[in-house]
Every structure is written in structure tokens, then in C-alpha cells.
Amino acid sequence: MKIWHVIPIEDLKEHEESPECWCNPTETEAVWVHNAADGREAYETGVRQLH
Numbered sequence: 001m002k003i004w005h006v007i008p009i010e011d012l013k014e015h016e017e018s019p020e021c022w023c024n025p026t027e028t029e030a031v032w033v034h035n036a037a038d039g040r041e042a043y044e045t046g047v048r049q050l051h
């Protein structure tokens with residue numbers, strides 16, 4: 001199964017495509033949802049899907 005990372009675009013800090021990322025991403029059905037450094041909701045500003 002492919003693991004997806006949903007990462008806020010143009011965030012203040014670079015994210016790692018890893019569950020170990022500084023933002024403490026949340027796993028949801030094989031998708032790790034990363035948290036924006038500036039507190040935005042990822043779904044409000046668009047996301048980048050990496051694989």
C-alpha cells in the first residue's frame with residue numbers, strides 16, 4: 001500500500017515525508033496529514049501530495 005503525505009504548500013518550515021516530521025503528522029487511513037507551521041488548516045490552503 002502506498003503511503004501518502006499531505007503537506008501544506010509553501011509552509012514556513014520544510015516538512016519531511018515521514019511520520020517523524022516536526023509537525024507531528026496525523027495518520028489517517030494510510031495518509032499522513034501534516035500540520036502547517038503557521039497554524040493554517042491544510043485543507044483551506046491546498047495540499048501537495050507526495051508519493
Ligand SMILES: [Zn+2]
Pocket residue numbers: 007015016021022023024025034035
Ligand atoms: Zn510535517
